[in-house]
Amino acid sequence: MLNIPCPHCGLRNETEFHYGAEAGVAYPDPNTLTDSEWAKYLHIRANPKGWLAERWVHFAGCGRWFNLWRNTITHEIGPVYLPFTTQPKMPGNTVQEGPGK
């Protein structure tokens, strides 16, 4: 089980959280997009093997959304940051193996 550091409540078990997929996906203006661009925004994500910035919500605790870096291979957890703040740099060392790389 993952131990997730909630920025408000501290380290808690994964069972207290819900996953919110990739963080930092910009919301485009739906009025100016084609259907395929909109579909791409809705459904296409980086899905990297390695570090991924993710959204999580601490539903059983403070109820707040926050973001963190997680390594999808090792489950190592990197920097945690709040929404609407600058995304910290991706933690180092692990090779990013995403699509097209």
Added chain:
Amino acid sequence: MIAKESPLKGMDTGTAAAVTIRELPGLHTIDLRVAPGTEAQAAVAEALGIELPGKPGRIRAVQVLGESEAHALCLAPDWWLIVGYQEAVEKLAPLKNGHHFSVVDVSGQRTTIELEGPNAREVLAHLWEQDLREKSFPAGSVSQGLMAKAPVIVCHIAPSRYRVMVRSSFALHLWKALVDAAEEWN
């Protein structure tokens, strides 16, 4: 307020030398949401005549005229529960046109189970995955989480005295789980 029947009515108070489990039904509770560090928060605190704990996970025992015991619980940066303060909603009503905040009377939402005694912490620890040791959960701490899969708020009110606030519909389930956990301390 609608008179409410306790969800644990008729349950025996579990008494043992090491731990006493009892229900505190109908504790007056309000749910307060206000953006931290704003004028609204200062105005709310002033109207209530109490200081709101600033950090999630902290409880402040507050002195309220005519109340034997009142507490302000900080659950998230912008979320507080005020327990045992009958006049709270009335006192905040005059602020409603000038400030942005939300107050809801949630007295009927949960009931409170109190555990008291030298082994209260051990009994709770059977069902609670969070660290209850003194260094991480001293008296004056509050935490939300899942206890026997039921969403609860655990308060460390005073040394060897804990309160578990649980939704009414989960109360009987949790009561049985706690009584079962207390068995070995009898």
